[in-house]
Amino acid sequence: xxxxxxxxxxxxxxxxxxxxxxxxxxxxxxxxxxxxxxxxxxxxxxxxxxxxxxxxxxxxxxxxxxxxxxxxxxxxxxxxxxxxxxxxxxxxxxxxxxxxxxxxxxxxxxxxxxxxxxxxxxxxxxxxxxxxxxxxxxxxxxxxxxxxxxxxxxxxxxxxxxxxxxxxxxxxxxxxxxxxxxxxxxxxxxxxxxxxxxxxxxxxxxxxxxxxxxxxxxxxxxxxxxxxxxxxxxxxxxxxxxxxxxxxxxxxxxxxxxxxxxxxxxxxxxxxxxxxxxxxxxxxxxxxxxxxxxxxxxxxxxxxxxxxxxxxxxxxxxxxxxxxxxxxxxxxxxxxxxxxxxxxxxxxxxxxxxxx
Amino acid sequence: xxxxxxxxxxxxxxxxxxxxxxxxxxxxxxxxxxxxxxxxxxxxxxxxxxxxxxxxxxxxxxxxxxxxxxxxxxxxxxxxxxxxxxxxxxxxxxxxxxxxxxxxxxxxxxxxxxxxxxxxxxxxxxxxxxxxxxxxxxxxxxxxxxxxxxxxxxxxxxxxxxxxxxxxxxxxxxxxxxxxxxxxxxxxxxxxxxxxxxxxxxxxxxxxxxxxxxxxxxxxxxxxxxxxxxxxxxxxxxxxxxxxxxxxxxxxxxxxxxxxxxxxxxxxxxxxxxxxxxxxxxxxxxxxxxxxxxxxxxxxxxxxxxxxxxxxxxxxxxxxxxxxxxxxxxxxxxxxxxxxxxxxxxxxxxxxxxxxxxxxxxxxxxxx
Numbered sequence: 001x002x003x004x005x006x007x008x009x010x011x012x013x014x015x016x017x018x019x020x021x022x023x024x025x026x027x028x029x030x031x032x033x034x035x036x037x038x039x040x041x042x043x044x045x046x047x048x049x050x051x052x053x054x055x056x057x058x059x060x061x062x063x064x065x066x067x068x069x070x071x072x073x074x075x076x077x078x079x080x081x082x083x084x085x086x087x088x089x090x091x092x093x094x095x096x097x098x099x100x101x102x103x104x105x106x107x108x109x110x111x112x113x114x115x116x117x118x119x120x121x122x123x124x125x126x127x128x129x130x131x132x133x134x135x136x137x138x139x140x141x142x143x144x145x146x147x148x149x150x151x152x153x154x155x156x157x158x159x160x161x162x163x164x165x166x167x168x169x170x171x172x173x174x175x176x177x178x179x180x181x182x183x184x185x186x187x188x189x190x191x192x193x194x195x196x197x198x199x200x201x202x203x204x205x206x207x208x209x210x211x212x213x214x215x216x217x218x219x220x221x222x223x224x225x226x227x228x229x230x231x232x233x234x235x236x237x238x239x240x241x242x243x244x245x246x247x248x249x250x251x252x253x254x255x256x257x258x259x260x261x262x263x264x265x266x267x268x269x270x271x272x273x274x275x276x277x278x279x280x281x282x283x284x285x286x287x288x289x290x291x292x293x294x295x296x297x298x299x300x301x302x303x304x305x306x307x308x309x310x311x312x313x314x315x316x317x318x319x320x321x322x323x324x325x326x327x328x329x330x331x332x333x334x335x336x337x338x339x340x341x342x343x344x345x346x347x348x349x350x351x352x353x354x355x356x
Numbered sequence: 357x358x359x360x361x362x363x364x365x366x367x368x369x370x371x372x373x374x375x376x377x378x379x380x381x382x383x384x385x386x387x388x389x390x391x392x393x394x395x396x397x398x399x400x401x402x403x404x405x406x407x408x409x410x411x412x413x414x415x416x417x418x419x420x421x422x423x424x425x426x427x428x429x430x431x432x433x434x435x436x437x438x439x440x441x442x443x444x445x446x447x448x449x450x451x452x453x454x455x456x457x458x459x460x461x462x463x464x465x466x467x468x469x470x471x472x473x474x475x476x477x478x479x480x481x482x483x484x485x486x487x488x489x490x491x492x493x494x495x496x497x498x499x500x501x502x503x504x505x506x507x508x509x510x511x512x513x514x515x516x517x518x519x520x521x522x523x524x525x526x527x528x529x530x531x532x533x534x535x536x537x538x539x540x541x542x543x544x545x546x547x548x549x550x551x552x553x554x555x556x557x558x559x560x561x562x563x564x565x566x567x568x569x570x571x572x573x574x575x576x577x578x579x580x581x582x583x584x585x586x587x588x589x590x591x592x593x594x595x596x597x598x599x600x601x602x603x604x605x606x607x608x609x610x611x612x613x614x615x616x617x618x619x620x621x622x623x624x625x626x627x628x629x630x631x632x633x634x635x636x637x638x639x640x641x642x643x644x645x646x647x648x649x650x651x652x653x654x655x656x657x658x659x660x661x662x663x664x665x666x667x668x669x670x671x672x673x674x675x676x677x678x679x680x681x682x683x684x685x686x687x688x689x690x691x692x693x694x695x696x697x698x699x700x701x702x703x704x705x706x707x708x709x710x711x712x713x714x715x716x717x718x719x720x721x722x723x724x
Contacts, residue, residue, distance in 0.1 A: 057638075059684070087677055088684045091638040093417065093557060093628060094673055100555060101677055115529055119631075138529075180519070180530060210515035 056114030072282030153189030155311030160193020177240035218246030404674025413556020419666035425644025441503025443641030444510030449618025452476030454632035461539030481618015489610030559627035
């Protein structure tokens with residue numbers, strides 16, 4: 001916006017060749033007025049917050065986690081008119097650099113998406129104690145950092161309940177992205193939910209790979225899903241980012257059911273996506289911006305589970321026919337019990353193991 | 357093949373510059389297409405990479421990586437081998453650096469750790485290149501195929517090790533603990549505060565990289581081994597006829613190549629990140645191929661090409677930071693164009709330039 005103002009500030013760029021004084025004057029006045037207008041807008045915005053988002057290597061439009069953050073920021077912009085800056089890193093060295101660039105330019109708050117940003121946030125947050133930082137999916141213990149965590153296991157539990165009830169064969173599947181503890185956390189909660197509903201259920205579990213490429217390999221995701229279908233599964237839950245698009249596609253092709261993750265993926269194949277486990281990164285980002293604007297920013301750990309609406313399952317027009325009343329009742333029951341603490345969903349990352 | 361037809365300054369100066377200019381022209385068109393001012397873009401790119409101390413620091417930091425991986429590819433070129441496994445060799449090199457640092461950082465200062473880190477990285481990188489080299493030398497399995505496959509194996513192996521053996525207990529990030537001071541190379545900013553590198557991670561390994569350039573030059577052009585390597589690369593049949601052992605030459609060349617690639621990890625792991633982390637190579641190994649091509653497999657050319665690619669990395673980051681319309685993917689497009697023009701279309705301008713220069717050369721020859 002600012003660059004626009006400076007550019008518009010130049011006396012009538014490419015202006016009319018007629019050299020009548022009046023005309024030139026008019027143009028000049030108009031130019032000044034426009035520039036003044038632009039400056040006043042900038043001035044108004046400066047009084048507001050200047051938030052920034054730093055995405056992880058997956059990038060802004062990963063159809064999943066980072067995109068959730070983008071959506072949250074965009075929605076905030078739409079609702080309040082507050083502009084924000086964002087940046088997609090290319091390599092690890094750029095994490096610190098970008099955070100520092102944001103902080104130096106007075107951006108506040110600065111939100112880093114993804115657990116890989118932890119070291120960079122820790123370092124830069126110390127250098128800029130007056131800037132508020134937030135990190136998603138990781139804890140950085142500093143007075144000016146808000147650490148946002150999600151209870152993915154709880155959300156996975158409830159879609160596990162739904163999967164077990166939707167399955168006719170008593171066999172369900174799980175396709176993970178990269179083989180890291182975070183994804184095992186999804187898998188473990190899901191298993192617990194399935195087992196709690198159908199003790200004899202058989203669960204197939206596959207991870208797509210061991211590198212970052214595993215987040216973006218829909219072909220392999222589809223193959224893994226097909227092999228699980230061949231073994232008898234009829235509902236498959238994926239926690240695999242872009243890879244999961246292949247899983248859901250395979251489910252739709254085979255006339256079976258898939259379960260989406262992170263954002264609402266019900267609409268990808270209406271009628272073939274049983275539900276989606278929502279991880280509301282968008283909400284977290286929106287809330288962080290909002291808190292900063294309302295001067296109610298709080299640092300420290302913020303854990304978003306079912307109770308806080310940080311995770312949930314998605315029911316909309318696209319899957320309304322698939323969700324029976326009985327299923328809905330069971331899921332709501334499970335939700336209530338988890339919120340009240342009656343059911344404790346095991347967190348894989350608490351002890352790096354899954355008892356199920 | 358066309359050596360000797362053109363004056364050296366044309367071959368090594370004018371033609372790369374023309375290629376570069378063409379690449380930037382096409383990039384400029386791309387920038388215009390997405391609705392930004394290409395001159396502003398160039399200004400931001402140059403300012404971001406060379407305009408201030410920290411920018412220069414970042415440029416040199418990236419250049420250090422590229423010097424190592426570029427040298428690795430270049431050494432293999434001289435023996436007619438195409439080592440595209442720099443990515444995996446550098447990744448494994450990181451393991452060597454990390455093991456040295458993790459073992460020593462609490463007990464000794466960095467300058468004691470450093471030799472072990474260099475040794476570790478070079479040994480690991482070389483070891484990773486050894487199997488493809490051996491297979492090529494004795495079984496004829498092409499290194500292009502085997503080295504790229506070894507990149508995937510390296511990637512899986514490192515994920516396994518990071519997740520199951522090296523990970524800091526209780527952390528979910530697949531990475532080791534952060535090294536203590538004994539495992540960290542000093543930043544150049546701390547040694548020369550006057551240079552004003554700020555927070556840029558450029559560190560002492562820049563000098564190790566320059567030393568490596570000199571050593572590579574020495575070995576390739578001033579030793580018997582280097583002569584053997586170059587002979588083998590120029591004409592393997594003749595070299596074998598002359599009594600040069602193909603197995604020995606291929607294996608030694610690939611070991612040197614892999615070792616150099618592995619040493620990239622010193623800059624990245626011991627110099628900047630201070631911990632071994634997943635996927636830290638992020639393409640530096642592959643860019644090394646472009647650097648070696650552009651630098652004509654000569655250390656001086658490689659240094660220049662490395663600085664250029666360092667500028668593209670750092671300036672590109674600044675550019676996409678300042679012009680959000682130019683995403684990081686656009687930066688990759690620009691890098692790709694530079695590689696395309698400098699590497700693949702290297703001979704596009706050459707015939708015309710030869711025509712331009714040959715008559716005057718003949719004239720001077722006659723006068724002489």
